[in-house]
Amino acid sequence: MDSLDEELVCVICRDILVDPVTLPCGHNFCNNCVVQLKHWARNAEPGTDDEDDDNATPTSPSLAVPCYTCPLCHSSCPVSLELKRNVVLHNIIERHWQAGASSLSCDLCKGVQRAAADKSCVNCGESFCALHLMPHQENPTFRDHVLVKPTTNISRLCKQHGKELELYCQTDQCPLCAYCMLPTETSHHHHQVIKLTDAASIIRDECKRELAKVDKDLAAVDNGLCDLEETASAQKDKLKKQEQTHLDFFRKVQLFLDIEERAWRKRYSVTCAQVNLMVDRKAAKLKQSQAILRQAKGTLQIAFGMENPMLLLQVLSSVRSTKIKEQDLGLKELQEVTNHLKNIVPEPHFTKKRNIPCILTALGELFSNQVIQLDTSNAHAQLEISREGITVGAVEGKHNEVCSAERFSTSFNVLAKKGYITGLHYWEVSVKNIPSWAVGVAYQSIPRVPPGSRLGTEENSWAFSCSKGGLCCAQHNTEVMYFRYEKQLENIGIYLDCDSGILAFCDADSVQCLYTFYCTLNAPVFPAFCPKFNENEEFSMVPMVIHSGIID
CATH class of the missing domain: 3.30.40.10 (Zinc/RING finger domain, C3HC4 (zinc finger))
Structure with missing residues (x-):
């Protein structure tokens, strides 16, 4: 400087x-x-400069x-x-x-008017004025950097000697200056060295080979990205499907719990109504006896003040004539009614420790793939049942020519092989594109001939049916409920709680309860299926499919 x-x-x-x-x-x-x-x-x-000096003179x-x-x-x-x-x-x-405006300016100076460059550093690739050059002169880190006169073509200078690059080493594939080939420099001895101007075609060929490698690597990266995206997409779809499966499972469990809750509410409501009716009837009779006895008591208390013997005899005779006989007081019946009321709610009551494990165990058994197989021995002759016994469809010609008293003669019904009398049970039936159908449960004693062979028409069967047009019907003997469902039913879920007497039919896709029967089962009930409920409907090429548990 x-x-x-x-x-x-x-x-x-x-x-x-x-x-x-x-x-x-x-x-x-x-x-x-x-x-x-x-x-x-x-x-x-x-005074901040002298605050630690005790002898400082005050300002x-x-x-x-x-x-x-x-x-x-x-x-x-x-x-x-x-x-x-x-x-x-x-x-x-x-x-x-x-x-200094016409010369090369410093790369580190600020502002519009920058100082003229004093040196250019080949290693840093920048030019510096005298002031900003000081670190290169004083800091040991920069002492090996090559400084040359200010120039704009720093990239064409050798970083080791600061001279113009004129040669090309084919062995190391790098440019060299004349000083790199001096006898004191041993890095490129015995290497193939040519002029840099003659190396354009060689470098171009190297670029082509490098381009081929880059294209190959790029294709591999592109394929890897493609595979990654496909794998990620497949995994996302799988996760989404698993999520939907779990959500459907929990929704169905919640639906079953809601059904059970409504059933228990109704059961308690009916029981309370029975208790109230029983108490009201007995209380009315006791209140009548109470009024007569109170009247007799008042008459006898008045008689205590009478002196006339004849009047006393009349009062006593009157009281005895109206006195209720002991057997008419109803006290014996009252004891029986009291004992009956106590037996309505048996001991012990509902407790979390005792009942919750039972409920969870029952729910676990509910989804443990309870296999349902159709019994071909009682199937209508025009029903075609798969070898596995899980699909059934109505056909125009007789599929089974063997006549048997166990077969349904007119109704296109078939029962399952196994019946249920205890526990929780759930199965689903695919009814998509079937014009008319019915599903439900029935006792083994259901008639095979009319009029009781049609599902739901008598006390020995419960049915849920749907006809073309979306008209749904839930029927058990005289209990009949018609309604229209806003969606087309494709999968029907049947939930059966034998111990509580609950039979519920659900839309398995939207997880909605369609209808619930509250019944008392006296014998095992068998899942029942009818793929052609209305005889005047056309035959369907689509069979019913029975799924044991939740449809995946």
Whole structure:
């Protein structure tokens, strides 16, 4: 750095002076740097420099004027003093900028007017002025960097010698300068070295080979990305399906719990109504006896004050004639009614410790794939049943010519092989695209000939049917309920709680309860199926499919 450059540098910002001002001590600084000094002086508390000195002299109030010090000579300067621009120095700096405008400028200088570059570093790839070149001269980290005269073609210089790259080493595939081939340099001895101008075709071939490698790697990466996306998509679909399966499972469990809750509410409501009716009837008779006895008591109490024997005899005779006989008081019947009421709610009552494990165990058994197989021995002759016994469809011609009293003669019915008398049971039936159908349960004693062979028409069967047009019917003997369902039913779920006497039919797809029967089972009931409920409907090519448990 020459003496002129040193005089034009602000010691505060370490850059060329911008809008220089002169302090009273004679030193020059940038105007913005002096403004920063004044700001620091205003924010500084008085006496902070001597707060740890016990012998410090207190500042006089008359001298407590905010001041800042010159960074070079530490002379004080009042903050209130207005400094003027050093015009002469400003003009010198302008001429200095004009002189260096045509040369290469420093890459690190700030502002629009940057200082001229003094050196270019081949290793850093940047040019520096004398000021910003100091780290390369003083820091040991940069001592191995090659410095050359300012140039814009730093990339064409050798990073080891700073000379122009003129040669090409085919062995190492790198450019060289003339100094790289000196006898003192052993890196490229015995290598194939040619002129850099003659190496264009060789380098182009190398580029083609490298391009082929890049294309190969790119294709592999593209295929990997494709495989990754396909795998991720497949896994997302699988996760979504698993999520839907679990959600459907929990929704159905919740539906079954709701059905059980409604059933128990109804059961308790009916029991309470029976208790109220029994109590009201007995209480009415007891209240009648109570009124007669109270009247007799009042008459006898009045008789205590009478002196006439004849009147006393009349009162006694009257009371005895109206007195209720002991057997008519109803006290014996009252004891029987009381015992009956106590037996309505048996001990012990519902407890979490005893009942919850039973409920959870029953729910676990509910979804343990209880296999349902159709019994071909009682099937209608025009029913075609699969070898596995899980599908059934109605056909126009007789599928089984064997006549048997166990077969249904007119109704297209078939019962399952196994019946249920205890526990929880659930199965689903696919009825999609079947014009008319019926599902339900029936005793083994259901008639095989009309009129009781039609599901739901008598006391020995319960049925839920649907005809073309969406008309649904739930029927058990005289209990008949017709309604229209807003959706097309495709999968029907049948929930059976034998111990509680609950038979519920559900839309397995939307998980909605369609109808619930409350019944008392006296014998095992068998799942019943009818793929052609209305005889005037056409035959369907689609069979019923029975699923033991939840449809996946």
